[in-house]
Amino acid sequence: MIEKLRFDKCGGLVPVVIQDHENLAVLMVGFMNMEAVELTLSTGIVHYWSRKKKRIWKKGEQSGHFQYVKKVFVDNDADTLLLLVEQIGGAVEDGYRSCFYYEYVDGTLQICTEPIFDPKTVYAMHSDRxxxxxxxxxxxxxxxxxxxxxxxxxxxxxxxxxxxxxxxxxxxxxxxxxxxxxxxxxxxxxxxxxxxxxxxxxxxxxxxxxxxxLGYNENGIGEITWVLACRPDKKHHFYIGSQSKIRVRTEIPNIVKDYLKQLGIVADVDASINDADAIVAICESGQTIESNGFLLLCPLFASTxxxxxxxxxxxxxxxxxxxxxxxxxxxxxxxxxxxxxxxxxxxxx
The missing domain is CATH 3.40.190.10 (Periplasmic binding protein-like II)
Structure with a gap:
């Protein structure tokens, strides 16, 4: 079954509809990657790929509100799952049995059911502070x-x-x-x-x-720019294809290494390099960098x-x-x- 699922349609994920196996109430909709599907089928307990937590998430891992699999269905396009489960406690961290506790009534959303547990008690380790x-x-x-x-x-x-x-x-x-x-x-x-x-x-x-x-920097709205600057006699080392190894001083070495690697430029990059061939630094107008004998080459990374x-x-x-x-x-x-x-x-x- 896993081999037939179309994970490619949704960036490596398939949506999963969860229903109560007794009354068919829709409890929640989640997503699974291949590993989550494998874990769900092998353990009998529903696992998801959490897009918020950015990891595999065993439903109920902290609350004890597990979802035990009773039946599994696949739609005709093989890109969506439907699971009938035995839901322990509530399916949503807000304290409700189902995630769908809002009803559209007369142009507004209204809570249509009562919570069945207190989140502050069940998730005591996660305070609301x-x-x-x-x-x-x-x-x-x-x-x-x-x-x-x-x-x-x-x-x-x-x-x-x-x-x-x-x-x-x-x-x-x-x-x-x-x-x-x-x-x-x-x-x-x-x-x-x-x-x-x-x-x-x-x-x-x-x-x-x-x-x-938030779009601001230390002086107000606008981005700061990390720029690459070199000594005038070293600029030929930055031509694409140059095999000369250069020495670059910067406070963001990982960003700079990735940037230069994409250009095929060989470099030693560190914050402690003395007598560097080039620097990557935050720049306003460029006047300070130029006054120190460096030539502005290009903007490298913008940040707010x-x-x-x-x-x-x-x-x-x-x-x-x-x-x-x-x-x-x-x-x-x-x-x-x-x-x-x-x-x-x-x-x-």
């Missing part, structure tokens, strides 16, 4: 300004790595850390969400949930501040809605931030 990482350093002032414009006021302005409640609420708190450290804090679950540059997340290689691009979330934590409905509300308020408030335009000059390609 949202810990928000904000970057120290260059982004700190603009980030606090944005929070205030959005109506979120920390109890004190100098956070200094200590949890600080917002608006006197116990369910929202700020924690400061460097922009470089925030991706790891989010990935590890030490904070639920955090604001940092896209460049820091790509550089660290963490696969996080990108909630919203994003709000990122831990994949596991945002998968819980009560947290996700709170995070999405915060993200919407912050995004709306960016309209009041100053604009920060840049005018870079590069040599001809």
């Amino acid at each position: 949202i810990r928000i990482g904000i970057p120290t350093g260059s982004l700190y002032t603009m980030t606090l300004t944005l929070f205030e414009l959005a109506g979120y006021y920390p109890e004190k302005y100098e956070v200094n790595g200590i949890e600080c409640n917002i608006n006197g609420r116990n369910d929202l708190c700020l924690v400061s850390s460097t922009a470089q450290e925030i991706p790891e804090l989010i990935a590890s679950g030490k904070i639920d969400i955090g604001i940092t540059g896209k460049d820091m997340v790509v550089e660290k290689g963490h696969e996080l949930t990108d909630v919203v691009d 501040a994003h709000l990122y979330a831990n994949n596991e934590n945002i998968a819980y409905g009560w947290k996700r809605r709170k995070i999405e509300e915060l993200a919407a308020c912050l995004k709306a408030a960016t309209r009041e931030l100053p604009k920060n335009h840049k005018n870079l000059r590069f040599m001809d390609k």
Whole structure:
């Protein structure tokens, strides 16, 4: 059966409709990749590929609300599954038996059933407290300004790595850390969400949930640009096909290595290289780089501040809605931030 399923139609996944085997109530719709289908059939317990958690997810792994397979059906196009299951407890983390607890009535959505369990008890290890990482350093002032414009006021302005409640609420708190450290804090679950540059997340290689691009840098709305610049006598080393090995100094070595590798350029790349042939650095107008004897070659990576979330934590409905509300308020408030335009000059390609 697995060989006949059309995983190619949906990016390696097939949608799965889940029904209660006794009354045929639709409990939820999920997705499975090939591994999840294999685990479901071999164990008799439904496994999914969680697009939020970005991993194989055994339904009920934390709550104990497992789904035991009773029957499996495949549609005529072999691209959708229908499972009849014995549902233990509720199928949705919000406390309801079915995910479909909203009904469209007279132009509005209304809750049409009662919860059957308390999520805060079942998922006790996942509190509804949202810990928000904000970057120290260059982004700190603009980030606090944005929070205030959005109506979120920390109890004190100098956070200094200590949890600080917002608006006197116990369910929202700020924690400061460097922009470089925030991706790891989010990935590890030490904070639920955090604001940092896209460049820091790509550089660290963490696969996080990108909630919203806030579009600002330390001076306001606009992107920062990492540029590649070289010493004038070394520019011929950057011609595609050149076999000369170059030495590049930068604070984003992984991004730079990937970029140069795609061009077939051989390079040593590190933040500690002295007497480098080239540098990759954040650039405003390019004047500082040029005054230090380097020639601007090309923009290499553009970045703005994003709000990122831990994949596991945002998968819980009560947290996700709170995070999405915060993200919407912050995004709306960016309209009041100053604009920060840049005018870079590069040599001809």
